[in-house]
Amino acid sequence: MSVFDRLFRIGKANVNHAIDKMEDPVKMIDQILREIDKDLEKVTAATTSQIAVEKRFERELNAAKEMAEKREQQAIQALSGGDEQLAREALTDKKRFDDKVSKIQASYDQAKASSDRLKQQLQDMKERVAEMKTQRSTLIAQAEAAKAQEKINQVMSNVGTEDLGAVFTKMEDKILKMRDQAEAAQTLANEGQELDRKMDQLLKETRDSAVEDELAKLKADLENNKSS
Template sequence: MGMFSRFTDIINANINAMLDKAEQPEKMLKLIIQEMEETLVEVRSTAAKQIAEKKSLMRNIRDLEKRIQHWQQKAELALSRDREDLAKSALQEKHTCGQKLQDIQQVLTQLDEYLTAIQQDSQRLQSKLSEAKRKQEALFMRQQSATVRLKVREKAAVHNIDEAMNKFARYQAKIDRVEAQVEAFDMTESQDLDSQFRALEVDEHIEQELAQMKEKAANG
């Protein structure tokens, strides 16, 4: 059994309400369109059969009209020849054809009403189908747009992460440069201190050597 149990269900269907209640609107819309298209094919097939039936009825009507005229002429001919019995028989045939004609005309009237209703319902169904397809296209565009926007957001997030990592790398490089300056300063300061101690050691050695020279000169 399809989504719709009756043709009128489709005609009177509120597509917006159905989509609002659906957990997956895109799938629901696809099913609605499929059901409408299949129903429209069935309606057109039924209409084609009824149109063929109408043509057959029209042929029968024309044939009966000819037969009625035929028996009318026969009745007039029989009466002109003083054959009242044949005239009555001809009129009886004419009456029978006339009754058949009335029955067929009633069927034709009902068939015309049915075809008119089918045509109106088909137009409404076609309108509903067009509406559903427009919504399907709009839903597809929204989905496509949302997908593109999500990709943009994801790329932006990756860019932000990359930018943050780059900033961290630059900050780390700055710290490395400051630490290098500190190490260079410490190294220079250490070298100056060593130089001063070496100078003191040289001065002490000179003083000792000078004292030895003075002592030697005094003894000499």
């Protein structure tokens, strides 16, 4: 049973419903094309057989016409030679071939009409199949786009635009908080460095003061020694 038989067996009113239930339309398209190709082969074989029948009748018809023409020429030759009886026999046989021509002509005309009809149907079918195969890539692209859209719709329905906005707001707040914490840490680090600098300056000044005091003491001692 072909895919078309399976679809239309349930009635045209339910065809669309059956198609809607198909999970993979791309596979369905390829299946339809495969079955159409098989049907095309069958129609081609039937058309070929019918053309063969037509050709056979055509050969028989031409042969009967040739024999009828031959017998007529023979009758003329017999009369020209003075043999009326032989001419009569030739015309009698010509009449037999004329009758045969009439019978074969009817069969040939019927066979040719069937051949012409089948050839036209086969041509129409080939054109339709070619058109469907050309459309295959477009249909598949549309199916893939529909699948992608369906996935997007599922994601959006699960998350929602409002939820997405809330998530982004929270992420923004978190990033700002991280930035503030980093800046605060940097400020504290700078303050610590400033304190160290001040301490170093104080220690330096203390050391410098001690040196100056020691230097003044040495000078005083020298002055005292000179005075003595």
